[in-house]
Amino acid sequence: MHAESETAPAPMGRRERKKAATRQAIADAALRLFLERGYDEVSLREIADAADVSTTTLFKHFSGKEALVFDRQDEMRIHLLDAVRERPEGRTIPAALCEHALRYRLRGPHDEPGGAAFVALVNSTPALVAYQQAAWMDYTADLAAAIAEESGLDADDPACTALAHFALETPHAFRGHPDGAEAVRRAFELLENGWQGTAKA
Structure with a gap:
């Protein structure tokens, strides 16, 4: 019934940590704007600006607007x-x-x-x-x-x-x-x- 314990994942390298931090910053900015103004009132461009990234970078981390809400x-x-x-x-x-x-x-x-x-x-x-x-x-x-x-x-x-x-x-x-x-x-x-x-x- 209980799964066998798995080997602990290796610590993330500097590059992976940076990517994870960028992804989290984008998700946090999106949620903050959605809660402040409503989901339909916020554009992807505004989210990218708030996270200080380009829209190209945003789409490297998220497939679309809905995915920004469900980042977990x-x-x-x-x-x-x-x-x-x-x-x-x-x-x-x-x-x-x-x-x-x-x-x-x-x-x-x-x-x-x-x-x-x-x-x-x-x-x-x-x-x-x-x-x-x-x-x-x-x-x-x-x-x-x-x-x-x-x-x-x-x-x-x-x-x-x-x-x-x-x-x-x-x-x-x-x-x-x-x-x-x-x-x-x-x-x-x-x-x-x-x-x-x-x-x-």
Whole structure:
């Protein structure tokens, strides 16, 4: 159940540190402007100017405007796969994915500085909502592979793909629900038990 520890990555060299710092400066400038003025009111040129880089440099680090908001996708992917691979003994995969959804998808980074404002920005911008969900769904194959590995099933087992797909789709399905957390829990009960364990008739 627990993944074997991996060798610690080698320290970044000066060039890599500089690239990482530039990327972070661009992302920070973009988020600051988006929060101050609104996502649709800020241009890429203004972001580049605020970060003191050219637009060419900006596009070397980010594929587009939406990606500037979600600059931690690699980190989110790691959290998602770790939810399956490093879950506590006795916790089922659906239960682990439900906990992950409630923590990282439904609430968002409220416990971080500026987290509530970030979540409000995303939720009030349809383009960002759509981009965020598409990014999560891109993890379906990776999540299915992790589920298969942890379950002793074939990598292409349809059940693993189905569980991965519905686990990633569920939080999005209940955006705006009066009790989103309870709705997500109910949905994961279905994934855990199947319809026969959920339906009364």
